Amino acid sequence: MQQDSVVILQDKRLAVIRKSDASAEYYELSPDSVRALGKGYLLVLPDRFVNLVYTNLVPLKTKKLKEMVRAYMKTLYPDDVVDDADFGYLKTSPVIAYLVTEETKSLTKDYPALIENAGITTTPSLLALQAIRGRFLLKTGDTMLIKNDEDFIHVIGKLDGLDTSGLDQQIDLRDDDYKVLMDFIASVPDRDALNRVGLDLLRTKKPQLKIEALKTEIVLFSVLYILFLVSLFFNLMPLKKEQKTYMEQIKGIYKKLDIENTSDPYGMLIFKVERFRKEHLQYPDPLKILSSVSLAFDQNAEVESITANKELIRIKGRIRTLEALEESTKRLDNALGIRFTTESAKVRGGVVNFVIVGRSR
């Protein structure tokens, strides 16, 4: 469908008119017929779909305009009617407000593409307001628009006893009379003027995600995501198991040593070991020293004295050679776990007089 097409909604029927030859084709309103319309057409809704309200507001370029229109509408209608989903406004001069009827809501819900794909969506009264100068009355099957010099009244229904003597013209627009509408459209001065009477019906109804239609994708991605999370969880399992094992083993040690119920079992363990060390290891062990000395020095050596305390062990004696002394010292190092050094070694008459010292610290 070309941009120069006009689509008129007539109850459950679509009249498609090409501006070029003004010929009309009719289609039943259905998703298929809506799809076949393409994009960019001028959609004319039945006049009863929106109730127009004249305001004396100047179309300021400010965000406050909406609130100004809302406040204006609240002076005319109950609060619950003036809801974001129920009203809108056109930046005409002065501003035209409008109330969306239930029929329009049903249409946007059932055939959103019809509105979405339209370049401009408007109504006969709005077109007439842009196209006709002077005072006039526009009657459709369900509505009346009375335009005076400045303001207008738009009524859904009939006004009985209306005095039409002061009006310049009276137009009866039948539902199937698209030619009058085409004249209105042709009389609108320019595209901007047409744009100004374009209703923004989908603005009042935020587009909703088509959850139902995307159920499969959502389920698929959810399953994939859950599998991913499960795989991550299982990936952490070996580490968690290892952590648990160590914790249990530590707990087992604390239990074995009967320190598990202390406030700081680790500190208590260190304290106990240190205390034991002080009580046992800092003192010389005479039996161990004597046995180590007897093993380290063979028959060729004579030990004259052994002195031991917490800090050192001193051994004085005689041995045949320096090599033998070195070997004996090494053996003593290994047996006692202390590094012995030679304090003195004097060779006299083929015998070595020595003093070796091992320090525990």
Added chain:
Amino acid sequence: MIKERLIILIIFVFLLSLSSGIYSAKKKDLYQDVRELKKRYEKIADLSRQYLALSEMEKKKGRMLKGGLLGYIQKSSGSIGISDNIGSIKPLPGDREAVDVLYQKLDLAQIISIFKEIDGVSNLRVRSFSISRRFDNPGLADLNIQIEKIK
């Protein structure tokens, strides 16, 4: 529909990235925790082994000396048969009860008997000792020993 699909895909990718990020941080922390726990466990196990070995050592010693050190020296020397070898015995000053004993003219077996006797008492420690061979008889030695009662 494409827009919606794209949104779902973006949410999915975002959730994957977020979960991966959280997972990586968690794994890193856990890995660090396990490493520290392992080190701690090894340290605790080592300390525990030392503790058990030391307590075993103490248990083996068996009896405790409840009386005074001077009496003990006299009694134990008598039982070994070296009462006459005591050259001098004097208490040492300090927080803990301690004595300095000089034994003279002991043979190696007697020296070992003295050390074994002390080793068999759980609350006695040899603070220091000195064994010096005698010049007048190389088969004998003098033993100067300091003994401490620890509790």
